[in-house]
Amino acid sequence: MTAVSGATPTRTLIVWCPDWPIAAWCREMGAGALSSEGSTIALVERGEVFACSLPARAAGVRRGLRVREAQSRCSELIVEAYDPAVDARAFEPIILALEEVVPGIQVLRAGMCAIRAQGPSRYYGGEQSAGELLIDTLARFGIHDARIGIADGIFAAEQAARVPGTEMVRVVPAGRSAEFLAGLPVELLGRAELNPLLHQLGVHTLAQFAALDPVSVRDRFGEDGAFCHRLAAGLDGRDVTARVPPPQLDCRVEFETPLDRVDQVAFGFRQTAERFVATIAEARLVATAIRVEVHTDDGRRTGRTWLHPRWFTASDVLDRVRWQLQGGHGIDAGLAAPVVSVSVSPESVDRALNHEDGLWGGGPDESIHHGFSRVQSMLGHEGVVTAVLTGGRLLSSRSVLVPWGDLPPGGEKELARRRQLPWPGSVPGPLPSTVFEAPVPVLVRDAGGRLVDVDGRGILTGEPVVFAAGIGERSGGSGEHPVRSWSGPWPLSERWWEDGARSINRFQLVDALGRAWLLILAEHEWWAEALYD
Amino acid sequence: MSPAVASSGSAAEKVAELQARIRGMQRTRVDSHGLPTAPEIASLLGGPLRAGSAYSVPDSVALATAMMAAPSAAGVWCAVVGMPSFGVEAAAAAGVDLERLVFVPDPGDQWLTVTAAVADVVGVVVAVPPARVAPAEVSRLGARLRGKGSTLIALGDWPQSEATLRVSGSEWVGLDAGSGHLQARRVTVTVNARAGAGRPRSASLFLPDADGRLRRAERVPAAWQSPASVPLREQSPAAVPQREPQPLQQPEPHEPQVAPLRALVS
The missing domain is CATH 3.40.50.300 (P-loop containing nucleotide triphosphate hydrolases)
Structure with a gap:
């Protein structure tokens, strides 16, 4: 409990940016994208609206609404997933800007922060003018709808900031916070389990709640109830605990002349990468995940988070920047647009202590990682992969290749869950040792030389007699061969409930060379899915 | 690889043994x-x-x-x-x-x-x-x-x-004309060691057996010879992991496989 009983409430200034998740999302999308004032946007979490823009709210979208309901109220609603990391990331530069004006900021959550009012008001000549200065600071960041509330205690100041209206700065005079809070409903305490009880007791406003006997409130509602009771009475004992500004670990390099070649950018970034790792090392930390952001000439920004199985060295950082820029192209490939600046920030750090090498070097896995990293810097990030088994009907979809050092897409758990599913129609018996990335066209003919097919009732039009594949040079076997034995058709319907639906027939076939094939007959065409060699 | 072993034997065996010794000494x-x-x-x-x-x-x-x-x-x-x-x-x-x-x-x-x-x-x-x-x-x-x-x-x-390992004489078990499914493959693996390092050796192996592993095929388990029990799985603790019988999409999985099995065994 953060309450300090008996303490007089601290004079507090609250800066509140309404609908911050929406504003943060628009910022993340970059300039030229949608604006929070003009578009109907909703961010959803677990199928419910988490935040929505002003026009969306005007159209009837509310927080907590199911997505489908929200879309029915507002047909042009843009629905996106909510990501708390985006909120925090977008708020960080704003806190830094505010800290230049007033020191000692406590971030309550992304979009809202608290400042002790006493210092700024004395320095800037009054609470009102201090608030206006902060509003101006925020306006420079393009935040025009921020609100500032100044009152005794964090709770009262927050409520002051939230009062509807057009004025930007609301000041509740000192000592009159209880009076200000008196008429407000008890829901503002934000305790969902308390609200119905209080209403049953005939307590509807904060003043009525504050009028209850503190001892009875504690008996009935416990410590948390007592805390709420003090909030309602305007006796918010929480002090503003200013954050310690974290050391600046992210590094950025700007190119005077925008560069349009990957190797130029990589060269220009080399020193910055070394500085980045050195700064982190000075703080006795190591970065285990970094975020690389690239700004291009055409005003776009691409960001990606890179993980590392151990921790990043300068050359690892440089590799990630290069891979992000080339995106599968060669090292000397041109870029879509010239690069203006590259910034890299640590996404997760760990104590360097936990990553120190032993006296005689690290374990064997370390050398393995170095070896594969070398190959990766030769061939690109996707050049070295590991395989994870998952579920699927076709053999090629039953394993997922994960770049060395990355996490599998969807997570280890999801893949394991898919592996456990029944997957009707899976191939019985031992599995083929060669599974073609993409099916290879083959021919299967009957005794009359016609292509074997399956009719609408799933009956074969003829017995497979001749088999021809254009591959298998290793076994010396392209050309036509008699079929030795075969089995099928085993029908398999995939995704019959959606557009990508297809119905295929599987066959196993052994040709005269003794090679066993897993074949697919789809849309009257034969393909080899896999080879048992 | 002791030299004293060459007590009996023809010239060919002597040569083979000497070659083995040379090979042993080359690996310094x-x-x-x-x-x-x-x-x-x-x-x-x-x-x-x-x-x-x-x-x-x-x-x-x-x-x-x-x-x-x-x-x-x-x-x-x-x-x-x-x-x-x-x-x-x-x-x-x-x-x-x-x-x-x-x-x-x-x-x-x-x-x-x-x-x-x-x-x-x-x-x-x-x-x-x-x-x-x-x-x-x-x-x-x-x-x-x-x-x-x-x-x-x-x-x-x-x-x-x-050494060079070659596979020859692939014989698949379990597949017939229009029925059954692939269960195991019997192959002959021949090994040619590097030049002058002895005669080629060969062995009959199951590659893969019903569990997808490699297994010697010299002695066919008795269970396989009776037509009643077809599943190609040895009743030995070595045959782990035991895979569950899989739901097949074929009409009769067992009956027609008897014929090729017998052909192999005999």
Whole structure:
């Protein structure tokens, strides 16, 4: 409990940016994208609206609404997933800007922060003018709808900031916070389990709640109830605990002349990468995940988070920047647009202590990682992969290749869950040792030389007699061969409930060379899915 | 390999024994230790897979996988270079630990550099060599392998290989004209050791057996000979993991398989 009983409430200034998740999302999308004032946007979490823009709210979208309901109220609603990391990331530069004006900021959550009012008001000549200065600071960041509330205690100041209206700065005079809070409903305490009880007791406003006997409130509602009771009475004992500004670990390099070649950018970034790792090392930390952001000439920004199985060295950082820029192209490939600046920030750090090498070097896995990293810097990030088994009907979809050092897409758990599913129609018996990335066209003919097919009732039009594949040079076997034995058709319907639906027939076939094939007959065409060699 | 063994025998045996001695003396490296090897492979090679050597397996991915399985299960890191269509699931069934298996699906035109870099750090590399490799490159990679003590299994002809393992006479069990499903394959694996190192050895193996593993096929389990019990699974504790009978999409899975089985056994 953060309450300090008996303490007089601290004079507090609250800066509140309404609908911050929406504003943060628009910022993340970059300039030229949608604006929070003009578009109907909703961010959803677990199928419910988490935040929505002003026009969306005007159209009837509310927080907590199911997505489908929200879309029915507002047909042009843009629905996106909510990501708390985006909120925090977008708020960080704003806190830094505010800290230049007033020191000692406590971030309550992304979009809202608290400042002790006493210092700024004395320095800037009054609470009102201090608030206006902060509003101006925020306006420079393009935040025009921020609100500032100044009152005794964090709770009262927050409520002051939230009062509807057009004025930007609301000041509740000192000592009159209880009076200000008196008429407000008890829901503002934000305790969902308390609200119905209080209403049953005939307590509807904060003043009525504050009028209850503190001892009875504690008996009935416990410590948390007592805390709420003090909030309602305007006796918010929480002090503003200013954050310690974290050391600046992210590094950025700007190119005077925008560069349009990957190797130029990589060269220009080399020193910055070394500085980045050195700064982190000075703080006795190591970065285990970094975020690389690239700004291009055409005003776009691409960001990606890179993980590392151990921790990043300068050359690892440089590799990630290069891979992000080339995106599968060669090292000397041109870029879509010239690069203006590259910034890299640590996404997760760990104590360097936990990553120190032993006296005689690290374990064997370390050398393995170095070896594969070398190959990766030769061939690109996707050049070295590991395989994870998952579920699927076709053999090629039953394993997922994960770049060395990355996490599998969807997570280890999801893949394991898919592996456990029944997957009707899976191939019985031992599995083929060669599974073609993409099916290879083959021919299967009957005794009359016609292509074997399956009719609408799933009956074969003829017995497979001749088999021809254009591959298998290793076994010396392209050309036509008699079929030795075969089995099928085993029908398999995939995704019959959606557009990508297809119905295929599987066959196993052994040709005269003794090679066993897993074949697919789809849309009257034969393909080899896999080879048992 | 004691010289005193040559008490009896013809000239041919004498020659073979002397050749074996020469081969033993050529391997002068002190730490040329053997890798954990499946007994079926070891008996064919006349010893375990040797660290720092190259083996050539020109025509069977399954055999290369089976050779990799025992070292992998024993904790050796393995890599597969230049095989985008490697059957991952089959490898897992054969006993390869996917946690310690790394793929370089497309080394492009840097095959030698990539293979050498990978061989520096892992114990076993399975790789498809390009159609033409210069002899100098073969020697360089060979030296690199010896230096680092890693084993190359080349899926193709490799000039300086310790032994070449070929698969011949594939006989599939379980598939008939229009029914059944593939259950196991009986093959003859022939090993040609490097020139002058003895006669070729060969053995009849199941590759794969019903569990996707490698198994000796000299003695057919008695259970197989009775038509009543068809499932190709030995009732021994070695046959782990026991796979559940799978739901088949075929009319009668058991009946028609009897005929080919008997043909094999007799």
